[in-house]
Amino acid sequence: DADVTQTPRNRITKTGKRIMLECSQTKGHDRMYWYRQDPGLGLRLIYYSFDVKDINKGEISDGYSVSRQAQAKFSLSLESAIPNQTALYFCATSDSTRDRAIYPRTGELFFGEGSRLTVL
Amino acid sequence: KQEVTQIPAALSVPEGENLVLNCSFTDSAIYNLQWFRQDPGKGLTSLLLIQSSQREQTSGRLNASLDKSSGRSTLYIAASQPGDSATYLCAVTNTGNQFYFGTGTSLTVIP
Numbered sequence: 001d002a003d004v005t006q007t008p009r010n011r012i013t014k015t016g017k018r019i020m021l022e023c024s025q026t027k028g029h030d031r032m033y034w035y036r037q038d039p040g041l042g043l044r045l046i047y048y049s050f051d052v053k054d055i056n057k058g059e060i061s062d063g064y065s066v067s068r069q070a071q072a073k074f075s076l077s078l079e080s081a082i083p084n085q086t087a088l089y090f091c092a093t094s095d096s097t098r099d100r101a102i103y104p105r106t107g108e109l110f111f112g113e114g115s116r117l118t119v120l
Numbered sequence: 121k122q123e124v125t126q127i128p129a130a131l132s133v134p135e136g137e138n139l140v141l142n143c144s145f146t147d148s149a150i151y152n153l154q155w156f157r158q159d160p161g162k163g164l165t166s167l168l169l170i171q172s173s174q175r176e177q178t179s180g181r182l183n184a185s186l187d188k189s190s191g192r193s194t195l196y197i198a199a200s201q202p203g204d205s206a207t208y209l210c211a212v213t214n215t216g217n218q219f220y221f222g223t224g225t226s227l228t229v230i231p
Contacts, residue, residue, distance in 0.1 A: 033219075040223065041223070042223040042224070043211075045218070045219070050217075090164070106213050106217045107169075108166055109211065109219060110166060111164040113162060113163040114161070
């Protein structure tokens with residue numbers, strides 16, 4: 001089984017509908033992320049969470065919301081989907097490492113298989 | 121803001137050739153750099169992670185190097201195979217724990 005699982009893998013919906021993409025992980029990582037990927041634009045960060053009580057906006061959070069239900073679960077919602085939210089969405093996780101620095105840093109990043117969303 | 125560039129955007133080589141993929145970044149204050157492979161429509165698979173204190177990492181036929189002062193990393197693939205065909209992306213994390221991705225190099229290895 002995959003360490004980072006995304007559901008659904010594919011979804012077609014209509015403008016104005018509410019959509020939720022779910023992500024669960026078995027890696028025991030504390031940090032989780034949602035990215036979207038568009039051709040020619042690369043990966044862009046939507047939201048990230050460093051633990052259950054911590055939620056942070058990324059560079060393109062408008063039109064999206066998230067919920068960290070547990071350490072292993074992080075869901076992304078589109079309250080009212082629009083066509084320019086058509087994209088490939090990725091959930092990712094990482095552990096935090098603590099070296100000689102005072103604060104923890106992010107370790108290796110691991111991705112789910114992606115959720116392809118089409119908004120008509 | 122950190123900017124990550126990967127040139128060329130696409131590369132085509134005959135099977136068996138050794139090749140180098142390039143990644144450059146504008147802010148040298150990075151914590152680590154990671155190389156990924158992505159097959160069409162699939163997720164990203166981590167290939168190599170280089171900490172900022174390291175100069176290189178190796179895994180099988182892959183060798184990644186890091187030169188922080190010049191803002192560059194290279195991914196060397198030895199004896200390329202058709203199965204190596206994919207898009208290769210690099211990403212850097214800065215001291216703020218954000219990841220910045222390049223747009224990738226699409227590699228085709230011709231049998």
